[in-house]
Amino acid sequence: MKKFIAFVKKESIHILRDYRTLIIIFGMPVIQIMLFGFAITNELNYAKIGILDNLKNMNSQKLVSKILSTGFFDLQTYFNSYSEIEPEFKQGKIKAAVIIGANSDGLVSENIKPNIHLILDSSEPNTANLILSYLSGIVGDFNAMSFSKSENYHNIFAETKMRYNPELKSSYMFVPGLMAVILMLVSALMTSISITKEKELGTMEILLVSPLKPLQIVLGKVIPYIILSFINSIIILVLGKFVFEVPVYGNLFLLLGECCLFIITALSLGIMISSATSSQMTAMMIALVALMMPTILLSGFIFPIDNMPYALQILTNIIPAKWFIIIIKNIMLKGAGLEFIWKETLILIGMTMFFIFISVIKFKDRLQL
Amino acid sequence: MKKIYAVIIKEFKQIFRDKGMLPLIFVMPLIQLIILTNAATFEVKNISFYAVDYDNSPISREIISKYNGSPYFDFYGSSTNINYAENLMRLNKIKFILVIPDRFEKNLTIENKERIQFIINAIDGSTAGVINAYAFSILTDFKTNMDNNFNVKSNLYGINGQSAVNHYNWYNETQDYKFYMTPGILVILVTIIGMFLSAMSLAKEKEIGTIEQLNVSPVLKYELIIGKLIPVLIISLFELTFGIIVAKLFFGTPFRGGVINLYSLTVIYLIGVLSFGILISTIAETQQQAMFLSWFFMVVFILLSGIFTAVENMPLWAQTLTKFIPLSYYISSVRNILLKGAGFSDMLGTYAILCGFGIIITSAAVLKFKKTA
Numbered sequence: 001m002k003k004f005i006a007f008v009k010k011e012s013i014h015i016l017r018d019y020r021t022l023i024i025i026f027g028m029p030v031i032q033i034m035l036f037g038f039a040i041t042n043e044l045n046y047a048k049i050g051i052l053d054n055l056k057n058m059n060s061q062k063l064v065s066k067i068l069s070t071g072f073f074d075l076q077t078y079f080n081s082y083s084e085i086e087p088e089f090k091q092g093k094i095k096a097a098v099i100i101g102a103n104s105d106g107l108v109s110e111n112i113k114p115n116i117h118l119i120l121d122s123s124e125p126n127t128a129n130l131i132l133s134y135l136s137g138i139v140g141d142f143n144a145m146s147f148s149k150s151e152n153y154h155n156i157f158a159e160t161k162m163r164y165n166p167e168l169k170s171s172y173m174f175v176p177g178l179m180a181v182i183l184m185l186v187s188a189l190m191t192s193i194s195i196t197k198e199k200e201l202g203t204m205e206i207l208l209v210s211p212l213k214p215l216q217i218v219l220g221k222v223i224p225y226i227i228l229s230f231i232n233s234i235i236i237l238v239l240g241k242f243v244f245e246v247p248v249y250g251n252l253f254l255l256l257g258e259c260c261l262f263i264i265t266a267l268s269l270g271i272m273i274s275s276a277t278s279s280q281m282t283a284m285m286i287a288l289v290a291l292m293m294p295t296i297l298l299s300g301f302i303f304p305i306d307n308m309p310y311a312l313q314i315l316t317n318i319i320p321a322k323w324f325i326i327i328i329k330n331i332m333l334k335g336a337g338l339e340f341i342w343k344e345t346l347i348l349i350g351m352t353m354f355f356i357f358i359s360v361i362k363f364k365d366r367l368q369l
Numbered sequence: 370m371k372k373i374y375a376v377i378i379k380e381f382k383q384i385f386r387d388k389g390m391l392p393l394i395f396v397m398p399l400i401q402l403i404i405l406t407n408a409a410t411f412e413v414k415n416i417s418f419y420a421v422d423y424d425n426s427p428i429s430r431e432i433i434s435k436y437n438g439s440p441y442f443d444f445y446g447s448s449t450n451i452n453y454a455e456n457l458m459r460l461n462k463i464k465f466i467l468v469i470p471d472r473f474e475k476n477l478t479i480e481n482k483e484r485i486q487f488i489i490n491a492i493d494g495s496t497a498g499v500i501n502a503y504a505f506s507i508l509t510d511f512k513t514n515m516d517n518n519f520n521v522k523s524n525l526y527g528i529n530g531q532s533a534v535n536h537y538n539w540y541n542e543t544q545d546y547k548f549y550m551t552p553g554i555l556v557i558l559v560t561i562i563g564m565f566l567s568a569m570s571l572a573k574e575k576e577i578g579t580i581e582q583l584n585v586s587p588v589l590k591y592e593l594i595i596g597k598l599i600p601v602l603i604i605s606l607f608e609l610t611f612g613i614i615v616a617k618l619f620f621g622t623p624f625r626g627g628v629i630n631l632y633s634l635t636v637i638y639l640i641g642v643l644s645f646g647i648l649i650s651t652i653a654e655t656q657q658q659a660m661f662l663s664w665f666f667m668v669v670f671i672l673l674s675g676i677f678t679a680v681e682n683m684p685l686w687a688q689t690l691t692k693f694i695p696l697s698y699y700i701s702s703v704r705n706i707l708l709k710g711a712g713f714s715d716m717l718g719t720y721a722i723l724c725g726f727g728i729i730i731t732s733a734a735v736l737k738f739k740k741t742a
Contacts, residue, residue, distance in 0.1 A: 018655075018657075018658070020652075020653065020654075020658045020661070020662070021657060021658055021661050024661045024662065024664075024665050025661075027665075028665055028668070031665075031669065032668065032672075035669065035672050035673065035687075036672070038684060038687065039672070039673060039683045039684065039687035040672055040677075040678050040683070041494075041495070041678060041682050041683070042411060042494075042495030042498070042678050042679075042682065043494065043495060043498055043682055044498075044679075044681075044682060045681070045682055046681065047681070048681070087715065089539065089540075089709060090705060090709045090710065090711040090712075090715050091705070091711065091715045091716070092701055092704075092705055095681075115535060116535070117535050117536070117537065118535070118536040118537070119536075119537045119539055120536060120537065120538050120539065121539055121540060121709075122538035122539060122540055122541035122542065122544055123540050123541050123548065123549050123704060123708050123709070124549050124679065125412060125541060125544040125545075125546055125549065126411050126412070126413070126495075126499055127679060128538060128541075128544070129499065129502055129503070129506075129544075130498070130499070130502045132506065132536055133502040133503070133505050133506040133509070134502075136506065136509055136510075136536070137505060137506070137509045140509045140512070140513040141509075155481065155482045155512065156477070156482070156483055156484070156485060156508060156511070156512045157482065157483070157484040157485075158484065158485055158486070158487055158504065158505060158508050159484050159485070159486050159487070160486075160487040160488075160489060160501050160504075161486060161487070161488045161489070162489055162491035162497055163455075163458060163488060163489065163490055163491055164490065164491055164492050165491040165492050165494060165497070166491065168491055168494035168495075168497055168498060169494055170494045170495065172492055172493075172494065173492065173493050173494065193657050197657065279387070280656050280657065281387070281390075281569060281573070281656060282387075282390075282393075284656075284657075284660050285390075285393045285397075288664075289393065289397045289401075293401060293405070294404075297404075297405050297408050297409065298404075298408055302677065303408055303409055303410060303411070304493055304496060306415075307410050307411070307412055307413065307414065308407065308408050308410065309407050311407075312404065312407050312408050315404075329492070333492060334459070
């Protein structure tokens with residue numbers, strides 16, 4: 001036992017000595033939370049548009065000022081001719097153009113009544129649709145008010161209620177996801193590098209001739225990272241709660257317990273990777289490509305799984321982070337207890353056993369070099 | 370000149386000697402491009418919705434069938450039980466509840482205005498925003514195409530002297546999200562490979578010890594750096610080409626701009642990025658640190674540059690930060706070239722800025738790299 005503790009101490013000193021990596025391990029979650037919380041959002045706050053007014057009469061002026069008075073649209077350019085429009089799109093200066101009046105070159109209309117043409121830059125479809133829905137709502141209402149007698153226009157208003165997240169805070173989505181990504185990063189990536197580094201530098205053989213058993217070596221390497229990851233998950237939860245008001249409606253101990261489970265899953269993955277190679281660079285690349293990229297992109301962290309093609313949705317089932325995100329979202333946002341998430345928890349436990357099993361098999365021959 | 374050439378040959382040999390590197394450089398991007406382009410989408414579709422209709426009049430049924438007929442919404446069911454509907458939402462069976470109040474038709478006839486309710490599952494805030502926009506669009510469509518007797522016309526040109534509103538989707542008529550995401554993923558791939566390879570190369574030499582041998586050789590500082598940069602540049606450009614071919618073949622991604630424009634922009638951009646990698650490797654002592662530092666900066670750059678989420682939606686301080694990241698200029702230019710056919714004259718400013726970045730970062734890397742270290 002004393003040998004084991006001495007070994008854990010050695011590993012901890014190694015880690016603490018490397019202050020650059022340490023800053024990144026603790027700094028990265030904080031910076032990412034700040035970025036995701038304050039900077040990254042899909043909500044459209046304003047859109048730059050251009051207007052070409054071919055009529056220049058009182059009605060068209062009223063329409064223009066109605067559009068601009070919403071505060072959502074920022075008038076970037078007031079066009080004088082149709083040909084000025086395309087370059088502005090190409091240079092990315094405007095997201096939409098509003099053309100008021102009878103047809104100009106290229107836009108055909110047989111109707112003699114004044115027409116309004118909306119040109120949208122559809123490179124980013126959601127932005128285009130959001131702009132379209134606001135603009136056509138404004139134009140539609142304006143039309144009806146000005147041109148038909150008001151007794152005849154039946155206006156239907158919609159009142160929207162946003163459930164579970166009334167302020168549409170994106171933090172509800174990303175804080176759980178961020179926990180999964182950071183835990184996976186620290187546990188799997190760092191463990192795999194740490195073990196592979198010893199192999200690459202040759203110090204693994206020195207460890208093997210020491211009185212420590214191979215199992216103790218692996219455990220000793222893994223324990224400091226368990227502690228680091230756990231501290232990280234607490235940091236993320238605390239920041240989430242106090243800076244972004246992400247609630248924890250469920251049982252805190254259940255939450256922390258599931259975090260520990262996921263940490264062990266990630267660690268066993270890291271060990272499995274390190275058993276496959278002796279080169280640090282290869283270990284890092286495998287960890288990044290086969291682990292981080294899928295975790296970030298396919299776990300439901302940024303891109304909702306429901307929107308993916310069916311084949312990919314099936315693929316996402318093998319990614320541990322996906323199940324973990326479901327678990328913590330349910331605990332934090334809906335206050336679910338174990339009875340709602342036992343299925344996902346069991347899947348994570350199963351995956352962990354599988355990874356450990358493979359590692360044990362591969363390690364027995366590798367370490368015995 | 371001969372010395373630079375010698376360093377280039379050495380670098381190429383070292384990269385390809387590592388059996389693990391080759392599949393990683395060539396197979397990984399392929400897989401990523403294919404899988405990620407399919408996964409990366411913010412498109413919202415198949416929104417399952419439930420209708421709670423307390424009025425049950427012709428017009429309320431008309432409204433519900435309009436939503437039902439929309440390609441965005443999937444009808445789940447309807448009843449007059451709001452609690453049942455809310456429960457369905459709690460269980461994640463539906464995302465949208467349409468509520469039409471009692472006496473809807475009567476009130477609309479008498480007072481000329483009435484309200485209906487949209488209840489949306491907002492755990493995913495941005496999806497909720499999109500659902501709201503769709504629901505609102507359908508409602509607008511409905512009410513402007515309705516005449517005094519509540520007959521709904523499906524004619525596009527409006528009635529009662531109203532103006533018609535026509536809309537045109539430029540550059541992406543089918544609203545395929547892949548057109549937006551593929552350039553982004555391409556850019557990420559090229560940047561990751563470039564930055565990692567250049568950062569790791571010096572760090573590995575430091576860690577194994579061969580840096581000392583390099584330091585006592587007659588190779589000058591700048592010759593070493595140029596010699597290390599060029600192979601990575603060539604590999605990155607190869608990645609870009611490979612990626613574009615795959616994107617065109619598999620996803621039909623358009624390429625409406627000039628090839629020379631794209632490549633010259635990429636070269637200038639890459640010089641800045643690769644020098645940044647070298648700068649990182651002068652700070653790091655081990656490969657692990659180099660990798661972590663590169664990873665850290667990559668994540669920050671990718672998030673802030675507007676690849677996945679638009680820069681316009683960010684608060685002012687973030688938008689200012691974005692101006693200091695070469696990646697943000699590059700990704701918007703690549704999108705403009707590929708999707709909108711932007712030409713050289715449309716991006717003179719971008720060229721100037723990227724050149725500036727390249728010069729500053731490369732000088733910093735050359736200055737920081739001391740042969741005596």
